[in-house]
Amino acid sequence: MSSAADREDWKNTILAGLANYIDAGSIVAGAVALSLWKKEYGLDDSLLGLIAAFGPNAIAAGIGALIGGRLCDLLGRKKIYQYDMLFYAFGMLWLVFSMNAWMVIIGFFLVGLAVGADIPASWSLIAEMAPDDKRGKHSGVAQVLWYLGPVVVLVMALVLDSLGLLGARIIFAHLAILAIALTFLRSKMKESQRWVEAQQSGETAQRGRWQDLFTSQHIGSMAFLTGTYLFWNLWAGTNGFFFPYILSTVGDQSQATSVAVQTLSFLLGMASIFFIFMKLADRVNQRLLFGISAVTQVIGMALLAIFPLTLPIAIIHVFLMSVGGGFGAQSFFQLWSSEMFPTALRATAQGLMFAVVRIVLGIFSFFVPALVATGFHTLAWILVGFLAISGVIGFVWAPRNEGKSLEQLEAERAA
Numbered sequence: 001m002s003s004a005a006d007r008e009d010w011k012n013t014i015l016a017g018l019a020n021y022i023d024a025g026s027i028v029a030g031a032v033a034l035s036l037w038k039k040e041y042g043l044d045d046s047l048l049g050l051i052a053a054f055g056p057n058a059i060a061a062g063i064g065a066l067i068g069g070r071l072c073d074l075l076g077r078k079k080i081y082q083y084d085m086l087f088y089a090f091g092m093l094w095l096v097f098s099m100n101a102w103m104v105i106i107g108f109f110l111v112g113l114a115v116g117a118d119i120p121a122s123w124s125l126i127a128e129m130a131p132d133d134k135r136g137k138h139s140g141v142a143q144v145l146w147y148l149g150p151v152v153v154l155v156m157a158l159v160l161d162s163l164g165l166l167g168a169r170i171i172f173a174h175l176a177i178l179a180i181a182l183t184f185l186r187s188k189m190k191e192s193q194r195w196v197e198a199q200q201s202g203e204t205a206q207r208g209r210w211q212d213l214f215t216s217q218h219i220g221s222m223a224f225l226t227g228t229y230l231f232w233n234l235w236a237g238t239n240g241f242f243f244p245y246i247l248s249t250v251g252d253q254s255q256a257t258s259v260a261v262q263t264l265s266f267l268l269g270m271a272s273i274f275f276i277f278m279k280l281a282d283r284v285n286q287r288l289l290f291g292i293s294a295v296t297q298v299i300g301m302a303l304l305a306i307f308p309l310t311l312p313i314a315i316i317h318v319f320l321m322s323v324g325g326g327f328g329a330q331s332f333f334q335l336w337s338s339e340m341f342p343t344a345l346r347a348t349a350q351g352l353m354f355a356v357v358r359i360v361l362g363i364f365s366f367f368v369p370a371l372v373a374t375g376f377h378t379l380a381w382i383l384v385g386f387l388a389i390s391g392v393i394g395f396v397w398a399p400r401n402e403g404k405s406l407e408q409l410e411a412e413r414a415a
Contacts, residue, residue, distance in 0.1 A: 150266050
């Protein structure tokens with residue numbers, strides 16, 4: 001491949017992968033703003049929980065992925081991933097200029113819909129445009145950007161902390177500006193050639209129908225991927241409880257310390273994606289790679305369940321969870337969900353699975369306070385269980401797709 005074509009591939013991957021930056025950045029920005037909104041608008045805890053459950057991290061994103069994924073297969077990747085960013089910016093501006101609780105609720109819900117819709121479009125596009133022997137490497141870029149979003153938002157929150165709610169508005173504004181810029185940058189991108197060819201095929205009317213997704217083969221693939229990603233997300237959605245607890249036990253609880261520890265964890269995750277997942281996913285046994293990640297995270301979580309929480313235990317925990325997570329369920333879910341379905345149904349399948357995971361996570365979030373009340377070590381064992389279930393499902397049914405083209409994988413499924 002020529003260097004010019006290679007640069008074009010990477011540019012397209014980055015422009016598509018910035019959906020992950022916006023997704024994760026929105027989640028962390030919302031978390032930063034919740035306490036400020038509570039103080040400014042007098043929100044009670046139940047309303048805050050409702051906002052969180054229906055925001056970019058949960059139900060709204062699930063609904064957006066379900067709708068956006070289907071439209072992506074029907075209308076094309078480019079229409080969704082280009083104009084969706086304008087919808088995102090519109091929702092984010094509600095948060096920038098919010099003056100009361102209902103504006104916050106509307107803005108958060110709209111942002112969640114936009115984030116969800118962009119994920120299957122972007123992930124499908126990355127897989128379809130990437131070279132066959134670099135699909136894992138290109139998918140990893142999107143995951144690096146997912147980790148980068150929280151780092152930027154956390155640092156901005158620390159720098160702008162003295163401004164209070166104005167600081168949160170500035171953080172939201174930077175995401176809105178990025179979304180508008182992406183609209184223009186993405187307008188120059190080409191449609192996925194694989195999607196165009198699928199539309200021109202005489203079989204498209206058959207292969208692109210909703211009901212065609214519910215064959216035994218596709219249902220099995222969706223069950224495997226959803227099970228792996230869902231239980232990992234149940235851990236991730238609850239894990240926010242542990243950082244404050246760790247900091248209160250072994251740290252000084254200052255804002256700077258909190259940001260430093262969380263930023264370190266994200267940077268370790270980015271390093272893991274770059275040096276492990278992106279370097280190895282296209283070349284080595286993916287089942288083995290996923291299994292090592294799962295075991296690493298189970299051990300890291302079990303440390304908190306077995307041993308007293310001391311500084312060395314906390315440091316080892318953060319290291320194992322971050323490094324193990326970098327080449328684990330999140331990265332492989334993006335990669336495998338792009339590989340295990342035909343082009344005409346790829347985004348539809350991703351949107352449906354992403355919807356199930358985020359909606360269940362939103363419902364589960366209502367029960368997190370009750371789980372937290374069971375005590376630190378009990379909750380730690382529950383989360384060890386979530387990670388173990390995800391790891392077993394992923395390891396037992398993991399495919400061996402490394403180095404194969406999407407067409408080759410589709411032919412193998414058909415055979």
